[in-house]
Amino acid sequence: MKKHVMGIDFGSTTAKAVIVDMRGRIIAWSVSHMGAVSDAAVHEAVADVLTQASLKQEDMGRCVSTGYGRRMLDIADKNFTEITCHARGAVAMVPEARLVIDIGGQDSKTIAVDANGLVAQFAMNDRCAAGTGKFLEVLARAMEIELEEMGDIAMKAQEELKISSMCATFAETEVISLRAEGHSKENVLGAVHQSIATRTLGLVNRVGKKGPAVMTGGVARNKAAVHYIEKVLGIPLILPETPQIAGALGAALIGLDDYKAELAESGQTIEEDYEVDAQMAFDKACVTGCKGDPAEAEKNAPAVTGKLKSMMSNLQKHF
């Protein structure tokens, strides 16, 4: 039985790959930046994640892709949209989340989710790049600064300015005229992020503010975007440690469901818990849940059976 599953998010600006084990735990992840039409980055991310996990593509029980390029990947067994995958990945990262705000390179979306990470409702930016990573990219270029610097600079804004256009091209004109009027870079960038936040608020209201909100996607790493969105929403945003891999993780977990269903259908017992525990115990010569005190850990360890029990009884305690 293969013991790992891969999820790949083939986005418009980055490619992400995640490998999970049979319990859905992240074994390795990788993010690569890409050009608009290049699939080199996706291969790079896949190769990297396999190297990190010391595994081969053939070791994957399932490979599921998502993102704009989801249909272009030969190695994927199935593909799902970003909406389905972000919902699943975000709830796996933040189980209490009921609202997912994902701002990616080319689209932004809000998703109301249930406790299983299933989509209840969703809304997406329609037609143009308003309120997306692309919007920030265009405006970073107009202001001759690096995209990565934008957030930090915007956080220094002192004055509230307004960019009313949602269209990236028209907003670019507004930004240029605000600069020509003598407004500081900081204040103009504050307004750019405020504009993204307003757009996001509109999307949130289309699905409803139904509970704790988690933000995923690359823009979640932009401090100013988070700050302005929190301000307009009036609630704090929960930020996972690695928000940019939520889609790939979701894809992997959906693949895992699928793989487990197939194993169950073919009558194979899924002994992942025991096997993983046994492997861990064997590798570390320790007991499940051990944090340095095996005697203590053993008291709280879940009941073990069969192979694992015999293996554990033979183990040499490490002090």
Add this chain to the structure above:
Amino acid sequence: MTPRSEIFEVLAKVCADPMGYARAWKTRTGRRVIGSFPMNFPSEMAHAAGALPLIIQEAEDPITAGHGLLFPFYCGFTRSAVDQAAKGDLAVLDAIMFGDHCVQLLGAADAVRVALPDTRVIFFQLISSMCDPWTLGRSKESFEKLRFELEDFIGEPVRDDAMRASIALFNRGRQAMRELYRMRVEGRVALTAREMQYVVKSSMVMDRAEHLELVEALVASASENLPQPEKRAVRLHLSGHFCQAPKPELLDMIEGCGAIVVGDDLYHGYRYISTDVGEEGNPMDSLARWYLDRNTGVPCPTRVQNDVDWDAFLLDAMRKESAEGMIVLMAKFCEPHMYYYPEVKEAFEKAGMPHLLIETEHESMALEHMRTRVESFLELIKRRRGVARANTPEGEVA
């Protein structure tokens, strides 16, 4: 028997160029072509007058000349109709008849009059309140006035027996198309949404006897080599789009995402063929009755019908079709639809029935973007199959 592919080739050609068909028909027969606006003109009447009744269709072309006559905030259908008039594409029509059903249509009719000063444009007022004690009488009055205008235009009376014959022919056409619908729901025929649209849309343009022959051939050939539908395909109902046919690429995209369309209430679909006209008695009485009946058969948000709700009709139709979700196709700036949609949304949320709103435009269609939304919607339905329904209401996923 004509092979199915050849039948669809003919129907598709008519749909792609309705005015081209009308020009050829006119040359062939030497008879009049009478154009009408959707959705309430009784084409039977023009047919009984010896003309080819043709419902004006939204064209593919970008709006150019029409911009000078109608504001861009009119719906795609009205702008396209005016644009076709301004470009001279409607020149083949000897007269244009229409009954008002929304403000935009009225505006468009005025603009068409300006663009085609030599074409007779006949307007008939239709009662929009469908449940009053005087509704039937008023609708009969409108149709009689229309008949009078038509007779004035052709210079001779439209005989009752000709009316009855036309009504019977149109009924047969509707029945044959409804039979195709029934067979599709029951899985006895594999028809894509595009093909279904070809069948209905072409019936709004073609010589009805010619069309009937093709549809009856389709019905007869239906059960041969029926491919089994994909097991996990989501059964969808399509709703909305009144005056214009949804773009076929959009229908292809929806089905290409893993759905099968099992029913619809589109004007270029079931709405148009839902109701027959009574064949007994006075044909004017029958037409007036038909006007009322078709709005209870498939309610239209352009009419005020207190005793039948569109949303309840949709939910009921979906139950009968075993549809798992609905895609609402809303033409941009279609006011009657915009006004009524909140009620549909609320009812669907209450019933826990998933639905997705897609706004369509004459000019552009961000198909890839729409595809992501449609796929997500279908994934939502598929992943919820078998999962115990959470308390969170499903619903609009705009």
